[in-house]
Amino acid sequence: MPKTSSTPGLSQWLLVAALIIVADQLTKVLVIGAFQLGDTRPVTGFFNLVRAHNYGAAFSFLHTASGWQRWFFIGLGLVAACFIIWMLRRHGQQRMFAWALTLILGGALGNVIDRAVHGYVVDFIQVHAGGWYFPAFNVADSAISVGAVLLILDELRRVRKG
Numbered sequence: 001m002p003k004t005s006s007t008p009g010l011s012q013w014l015l016v017a018a019l020i021i022v023a024d025q026l027t028k029v030l031v032i033g034a035f036q037l038g039d040t041r042p043v044t045g046f047f048n049l050v051r052a053h054n055y056g057a058a059f060s061f062l063h064t065a066s067g068w069q070r071w072f073f074i075g076l077g078l079v080a081a082c083f084i085i086w087m088l089r090r091h092g093q094q095r096m097f098a099w100a101l102t103l104i105l106g107g108a109l110g111n112v113i114d115r116a117v118h119g120y121v122v123d124f125i126q127v128h129a130g131g132w133y134f135p136a137f138n139v140a141d142s143a144i145s146v147g148a149v150l151l152i153l154d155e156l157r158r159v160r161k162g
Contacts, residue, residue, distance in 0.1 A: 010085070010092055017106035021140075027139050048126040053121070077109065084104060099147070101151075
């Protein structure tokens with residue numbers, strides 16, 4: 001499909017990903033400046049701001065590994081970013097698909113930066129209810145999660161059309 005003036009190109013998708021990275025890194029800098037590791041500040045009855053360090057992946061997977069996971073997840077994030085950019089270049093006109101990929105790209109690179117700079121990912125959003133606490137997360141994780149949902153919705157929409 002040819003690109004029209006209303007169809008975002010690769011540079012526009014990369015700009016959105018960069019904005020996600022900036023928002024992610026800015027919020028993490030604010031948390032690092034205001035919280036010590038383990039600090040918790042209640043915001044509502046179901047939401048806290050915390051400072052947690054995740055040396056692993058989602059839900060602290062491989063959190064207690066000996067350190068090799070830092071480099072593994074940095075490499076995996078960079079390979080995924082290259083693949084996503086390639087996909088955006090080829091399919092940037094597919095809006096929902098491109099939004100999904102862009103959110104995942106921004107989130108992945110936001111967490112890669114943390115791993116490269118700190119050796120861990122800074123998490124600070126904690127949701128809880130009835131004594132149950134969801135693992136702490138951050139802006140990058142949120143972008144990745146929304147992007148994953150959009151990928152699923154895009155595929156469901158594509159299957160229904162076909």
